[in-house]
Amino acid sequence: xATLIDGKAVAVEIRGVVRDAITKLRADNDLQPGLAVxxxxxxxxxxxxxxxxxxxxVEAGMQSFEYKLDAGTDEATVLALVERLNADGKVHGILVxxxxxxxxxxxxxxxxxxxxxxVDGFHVINAGRLATxxxxxxxxxxxxxxxxxxxxxxxxxxLDAVIVGRSNIVGKPLVQLxxxxxxxxxxxxxxxxxxxxxxxxxxxxxAAVGRPEMIPGAWVKPGACVIDVGINRIAGEGKTxxxxxxxxxxxxxxxxSITPVPGGVGPMTIALLLANTVTAACAIHGVEAPDLFK
Ligand code: GUN
Numbered sequence: 001x002a003t004l005i006d007g008k009a010v011a012v013e014i015r016g017v018v019r020d021a022i023t024k025l026r027a028d029n030d031l032q033p034g035l036a037v038x039x040x041x042x043x044x045x046x047x048x049x050x051x052x053x054x055x056x057x058v059e060a061g062m063q064s065f066e067y068k069l070d071a072g073t074d075e076a077t078v079l080a081l082v083e084r085l086n087a088d089g090k091v092h093g094i095l096v097x098x099x100x101x102x103x104x105x106x107x108x109x110x111x112x113x114x115x116x117x118x119v120d121g122f123h124v125i126n127a128g129r130l131a132t133x134x135x136x137x138x139x140x141x142x143x144x145x146x147x148x149x150x151x152x153x154x155x156x157x158x159l160d161a162v163i164v165g166r167s168n169i170v171g172k173p174l175v176q177l178x179x180x181x182x183x184x185x186x187x188x189x190x191x192x193x194x195x196x197x198x199x200x201x202x203x204x205x206x207a208a209v210g211r212p213e214m215i216p217g218a219w220v221k222p223g224a225c226v227i228d229v230g231i232n233r234i235a236g237e238g239k240t241x242x243x244x245x246x247x248x249x250x251x252x253x254x255x256x257s258i259t260p261v262p263g264g265v266g267p268m269t270i271a272l273l274l275a276n277t278v279t280a281a282c283a284i285h286g287v288e289a290p291d292l293f294k
Contacts, residue, residue, distance in 0.1 A: 002226070002255040005148050011267035014147075014293055015060060018274045021290040022061040025281070033281035034063035035093040035119065035273070036085045040078060040104065041071035045233070046097045053095070053270055060274050063090060075104045079112050086114040092281035093119035095273065098169070116284055119276040122168065130176045137276050141208075142174035144268025145227045146181060147293060149204055152225045152257040157182040160201050164188045164215065164245070165208035170229055174206060195219070207245035217250025226251055226258040229265050 025031045035057045039050045050066065057064035067081060078096070085094045094117045100106045110118075115125040121139035129136035149156060161183035165171040171187060178185045188198050190209075199205055199219040207215050208229035220226060230245030244261035252258050259265055275292040282289040 002252045003152070003257040004252075005152050005225075005227075005257050005259045005264060007144070007148055007259055007264040008267045010148065010151060011144075011271040014268075014271040015056065015274060017290075017292050018271070018278055019060045021278055021292060024290070025278070025287065026061065029285065029287050031281060031285055031287060032061070032063055032090075033092045033277045034065060034090045035095065035277045036065040036067065036088075036091045038067045038069070038078070038081060038085075038094070038096045040069045040073050040097070041101050043099070045231075046099075049270075050097055053273065056270050056274060057277075062274070062277060065091060071101050073101075073104075075108065078104055078109055082109060082112045086112075086117065091117065092284055093117055093273075093277035095120050117280055119273055119280055121173065121276070127168070127173070130173055133180070137280060138177065138272075139169060139173040140269045140272035140276060141170050141229060141265060142177050143272045144265055145170075145174060145206055145229065146177045147272075148259060148265065148268065149206075149225055149227055150181075153204065156204065159183050159203040160186070161204040161206065162186045162188060162199055162202035163206045163208065164192075164195070164199065165206075165210070165229070167208065170208040174208070178204075209245050211245055212243045213245070213247040215246045215251070217247060217252075217254045220246075220251050220254040222254055223256035224254075226255045227265060228259050228261055231261060231266055 037050050037053050054064045054066050085091045094113045096109050110122045115123045118126050118137050121137040126136045161178045163171050163174050166189045175185050196219045200221050204225045206227045212232035228244035228246040232243050233240045242262050279289050
């Protein structure tokens with residue numbers, strides 16, 4: 001049976017380090033990091049994420065600014081809000097919750113955020129910096145995946161990593177992060193031929209496709225580390241059930257280590273978001289950034 005990778009516990013640990021760093025910044029530098037979260041519309045999953053972000057931001061000792069706009073809000077209004085937050089000295093991180101309604105061009109909004117406040121790491125400037133090995137704000141979910149993989153495997157150098165999924169939010173930035181860890185990286189996607197065979201080569205298998213339980217245990221190399229980014233809501237009797245992109249029951253019998261859903265990658269995303277906000281606040285104020293993880 002695989003060892004469970006307890007993302008929830010690692011996230012608690014990181015949030016503790018972030019909280020201590022903020023206490024010190026407030027005492028020594030009179031600097032209180034602030035995070036602004038913008039939600040357009042009322043997607044239930046997004047509402048839950050935004051509520052949790054706000055709560056954990058305050059618990060960490062930061063200022064939280066929440067903007068909830070109705071689903072029909074036009075693009076110009078969202079862009080004007082982003083401009084206002086860019087200019088607000090109390091705001092060091094800006095996150096616009098995705099997905100956005102269809103009348104709003106998400107790329108335009110993402111690229112309107114000041115790259116220094118882009119705690120999602122989605123701005124084209126941060127994506128370019130990451131791809132070229134420059135200092136940048138790193139997308140939270142893939143950063144969380146790497147931390148969990150390192151906790152399970154130690155040094156990742158030389159490992160065959162297979163990422164299933166090529167999104168801008170997870171798959172693509174994760175390529176860069178795993179290359180930085182000296183992995184040999186394969187990116188598989190919906191058009192990949194013989195996906196099972198590709199997955200079976202992975203020492204580190206990351207599933208980030210958003211398709212419930214699409215990767216069965218039979219596709220996992222014995223002893224591999226499996227990181228499941230998927231959070232899929234399945235309608236069950238009465239209430240909904242959360243499942244990952246990996247079929248957990250069969251995969252845990254083959255893998256060496258595996259993240260559960262929920263309680264794996266999910267909690268890491270917010271922890272890394274808080275860490276990025278501290279990093280952004282320090283950079284904006286010219287204060288040396290604390291080392292928030294290892
Ligand atoms: N929607 C799902 N994941 C994310 C994320 O990491 N950041 C933002 N802004 N929206 C999301």
